[in-house]
Amino acid sequence: MTILAIDFETANERRDSACAVGLAWIAEGGVVRRESRLIRPPELRFAPGNIRVHGIVPADVRGQPDFPAVMAEFLPDLTRGLILAHNAPFDLGVLRAGLSAYGLPVPAFSYLCTLQIARQVFPDPAGCGLGKVAARLGIRFAHHDAGEDAYACAEIALAAMRRTGAADVAGLTRVLPLQVTTLPPGPALPRYRPAGAGSLAARALSAARRDAAPEAERLRFAVRGSTGNRYEVALEERPLGLYLRCSCPAGRNRRRCRHVDAMVDGDVTDLISRNFADVERLRQLIAGAPAGHRIEPERVRRVQAA
Ligand SMILES: [Zn+2]
Known part of the structure; x- marks a missing residue:
């Protein structure tokens, strides 16, 4: 089974405003492939708070392909594989909303959340945010770069696998009180329209x-x-x-x-x-x-x- 971690950055508060995606594939106990892409969101409205987090500004994405063009390359793996994400409901929400915004069909996706995994395997009073868990595990990465965040997410899953003695990342569901979540196909949001028309x-x-x-x-x-x-x-x-x-x-x-x-x-x-x-x-x-x-x-x- 294909296992890959994903991380999105967004331009503003809308789930369909992805401006960057990072992916990291796992095979045979290690990260075997990493990709990251900039995405032109449906509107070039960047909230200052989002810019402060990821540092991406409109000029960076103005000439980039849109969400369907970027994701076409990765959708086959995302659709048939097991997706990992840290606080997965957010990233899966962005994935589904991004497709819906362009009127594309939303296929079923199956995922494990590494935040849930970390809370069980690496609990700590300081919390289990991506940066904190990665620091505790000695994973070196540049936080809030989508490609780097996806890599760190994959490494957290691999560390949990080694710690628990699971045969592979998917096997974490056999050694932890943890289940794969499968989101059914279907639209996540109505087709894109600009915010604020109220x-x-x-x-x-x-x-x-x-x-x-x-x-x-x-x-x-x-x-x-x-x-x-x-x-x-x-x-x-x-x-x-x-x-x-x-x-x-x-x-x-x-x-x-x-x-x-x-x-x-x-x-x-x-x-x-x-x-x-x-x-x-x-x-x-x-x-x-x-x-x-x-x-x-x-x-x-x-x-x-x-
Ligand atoms: Zn002028």
């Missing part, structure tokens, strides 16, 4: 219309241009809809520019003003415009270019 954003926008657009007036972003110049992107309410005005030369000539594109994408790489929450507000305004006035990102660009 009533809060709609209320914010209608309030903005009623009160001479105070919401729009507050949304200003200072961005760093490619030559180091500082430009300002400001949201304005216009008769045709939302309008993002940029102070760069292209923006002043009413041409679409990369600074506006970045704000629409939620790409905060060059955001000097660091008002990350306002980037989220902007995205909610774009996604949550009331029916009949729905403004897609492309529409913002067209309006800006008009």
